[in-house]
Amino acid sequence: MTSPINPQDIGKQKAGAAAAELIKEGMVIGLGTGSTAKRLIEALGERVKNGLHIVGAVPSSDETAAYAAQYNIPITNLDEHPELDIYIDGADEIDPQLRLIKGAGGALLREKIVATAAKRFVVIADPSKKVEQLGHKYPLPVEVVPLAVTPVKNRLARLGAQVAIRERNGQKFYTDSHNLVIDCTFPEGITDPTALDATIHSIPGVIETGLFINLAKQIIIGKPDGVEIYP
Numbered sequence: 403m404t405s406p407i408n409p410q411d412i413g414k415q416k417a418g419a420a421a422a423e424l425i426k427e428g429m430v431i432g433l434g435t436g437s438t439a440k441r442l443i444e445a446l447g448e449r450v451k452n453g454l455h456i457v458g459a460v461p462s463s464d465e466t467a468a469y470a471a472q473y474n475i476p477i478t479n480l481d482e483h484p485e486l487d488i489y490i491d492g493a494d495e496i497d498p499q500l501r502l503i504k505g506a507g508g509a510l511l512r513e514k515i516v517a518t519a520a521k522r523f524v525v526i527a528d529p530s531k532k533v534e535q536l537g538h539k540y541p542l543p544v545e546v547v548p549l550a551v552t553p554v555k556n557r558l559a560r561l562g563a564q565v566a567i568r569e570r571n572g573q574k575f576y577t578d579s580h581n582l583v584i585d586c587t588f589p590e591g592i593t594d595p596t597a598l599d600a601t602i603h604s605i606p607g608v609i610e611t612g613l614f615i616n617l618a619k620q621i622i623i624g625k626p627d628g629v630e631i632y633p
């Protein structure tokens with residue numbers, strides 16, 4: 403792996419390493435997506451190399467599947483293992499009630515499916531991800547069937563969002579499930595995440611939102627001098 407070069411990267415590494423210790427012999431686990439999840443995979447890979455046996459890991463993205471394979475972590479899926487012992491993933495924003503915005507990496511749909519299949523969802527992050535109110539630092543991603551992207555975008559704009567269809571390298575960004583993502587910025591932040599999530603889900607063509615509510619059980623915040631665990 404690359405060496406951590408700043409306090410944020412060191413924090414991600416500490417959080418990933420602490421979360422890897424939660425994985426026990428014989429577990430079936432879910433692996434998140436993103437730079438913090440990669441630090442988890444590296445730490446877990448080290449444990450697997452030293453003899454830890456896990457039944458399998460369900461990846462939340464193609465990128466994670468490829469990265470985990472590099473560390474000889476056995477890959478499985480939700481058909482083989484519909485119930486997971488633990489799911490560990492990063493987040494873009496975490497509020498005091500452990501509600502999250504996720505999906506800056508575009509893996510929100512699979513992340514939510516894998517998170518809801520797990521008995522326990524643990525979030526790993528550096529301190530910059532903690533916020534008082536969701537929606538001020540990161541846009542809320544909404545995954546949409548391509549056919550519906552323009553009407554959904556217009557409906558989201560009518561809810562007060564500044565909307566942008568996500569692009570990567572100047573091209574429309576497609577998720578692993580071949581959908582598009584609309585990034586929604588709410589200038590006042592998100593005052594009622596539960597109500598907003600329900601409203602967005604009611605729009606035909608919307609597949610999933612990046613609001614993760616009542617899913618995370620625990621947060622591990624990594625800092626250069628150690629980790630803080632909530633609750």
Ligand code: 5RP
Nearest residue numbers: 436437438492505507508509
């Ligand atoms: C990807 C995600 C990531 O978990 C989130 O973007 C955090 O990423 P990072 O650990 O790189 O900050 O939701 O869809």
